[in-house]
Amino acid sequence: MDTKQTTKMRVLMQPWLAHGHISPYLELAKKLANRNFTIYFCSTPVNLTSIRKRITQEQSLSIKLVQLHLPSSPDLPPHHHTTNALPPHLMPALKSAFDNSVPEFSAIVKTLNPDLVIYDYNQPWVPTIAAELHIPAVEFLTPGAAMCSLSLHRYNKPGVEFPFPEIQLKGFFQTRFRRAVEETFREGNRMQGPLTALENSFKIILFNTCRELEGKYVDYLSILTGKKIFPVGPLVQEIVNETEETEVMNWLDKKNDSSTVFVSFGSEFFLSKEEIEEVAHGLEISGLGVAMEVEREEDGRLSRHEIAKVIRKVVVEESGEGMRVKAKEFCNNVRLRGEEAIDELVEELVQLCKEKNLVKIKSGQLY
Structure with a gap:
């Protein structure tokens, strides 16, 4: 056109x-x-x-x-x-x-x-x-x-x-x-x-x-x-030839396909010390070094076990295979x-x- x-x-x-x-x-x-x-x-x-x-x-x-x-x-x-x-x-x-x-x-x-x-x-x-x-x-x-x-x-x-x-x-x-x-x-x-x-x-x-x-x-x-x-x-x-982005891409190139999770909270959201620890523990429990909602507790706090459950489902478990296929089709x-x-x-x-x-x-x- x-x-x-x-x-x-x-x-x-x-x-x-x-x-x-x-x-x-x-x-x-x-x-x-x-x-x-x-x-x-x-x-x-x-x-x-x-x-x-x-x-x-x-x-x-x-x-x-x-x-x-x-x-x-x-x-x-x-x-x-x-x-x-x-x-x-x-x-x-x-x-x-x-x-x-x-x-x-x-x-x-x-x-x-x-x-x-x-x-x-x-x-x-x-x-x-x-x-x-x-x-x-x-x-x-x-x-x-x-x-x-x-x-x-x-x-x-x-x-x-x-x-x-x-x-x-x-x-x-x-x-x-x-x-x-x-x-x-x-x-x-x-x-x-x-x-x-x-x-x-x-x-x-x-x-x-x-x-x-x-x-x-x-x-x-x-x-x-x-x-x-x-x-x-x-x-x-x-990407406009920025050093930081080149470093990130070089780092990602060394990882296996579908092995990395990007965690983002936006530029105006500030995690408390306790929330940072929960996220870190959740990533550690998942055993992994696609986006999906993580359920919060009734008081709004993040749960490390809920984080780990979501990441496992999206990245490695058989139940998340359909989601992974859809994500690739969506990108194309x-x-x-x-x-x-x-x-x-x-x-x-x-x-x-x-x-x-x-x-x-x-x-x-x-x-």
Whole structure:
């Protein structure tokens, strides 16, 4: 499919200040840049410094880095304008500073006057700013579609059973979610920001997932939101000749196939000493040096025996053979389908930009 445009489209992208958001945004930027888009990638100077080395000289011709300066504060110096290595107690200050950067971002939009803006879950002001200039704004969500559809279902349809019983909140997580909903109403609807950001995405919403993995949840999200959902992932960071990654690959090359488990908890989750010990013991008990949920105790704690049980099942036991086969098939299918999904997205984005005069504000809502 020929996706090259005769006129180069200009897209402004602004992810949340966490690398778990910045990374897929950057990979999407690269894929769009390869299809004759000019990308303006907006973030704080400290974040832009960290990703600059991931942009090749050729890519830099189409991907321009735009600095977003947060309001200055003695409690939050510029090197803390990122979630990377941010002390947990400063997270509220960072979120507040980001919310207060609206005038700065508004000035950026007016200066660049892009054809399209792509924004993150916690930026409800972006569609309004863009609409004032008749610029379509589209939300790109980096979490999975299953969890987002479950959360949106529980918020929009309290008391109604989620239509996919294989995905359910149990024990610790059910209690935690119920508490979060109660706090939402008690604090004056704290979730309205993300919900408004979702509602005001112009006609479509992008997700860092793929149909092969989450097709039915993607379709259900379309029903819940009334918008077309575009899976554009999984967007995985490409290797750009970095020493650390070369060392990791050399280390993996010495391991037998299906013998290594990658354990990740995200960039904003901090394990306690006890949890680190439980994970280490669980890995040790498994006897091993594919991802699956590890059940937590009722109080939310991790159990070493549960960790070991899950790893054994996924990696070595006969009962997990079907899962291992499916994982390999999934990887092959995603590689083949990934670029097609981006090509389809490009066609949709081009069409949205042709409809920019339809972007209007009515009673605080976009339509």
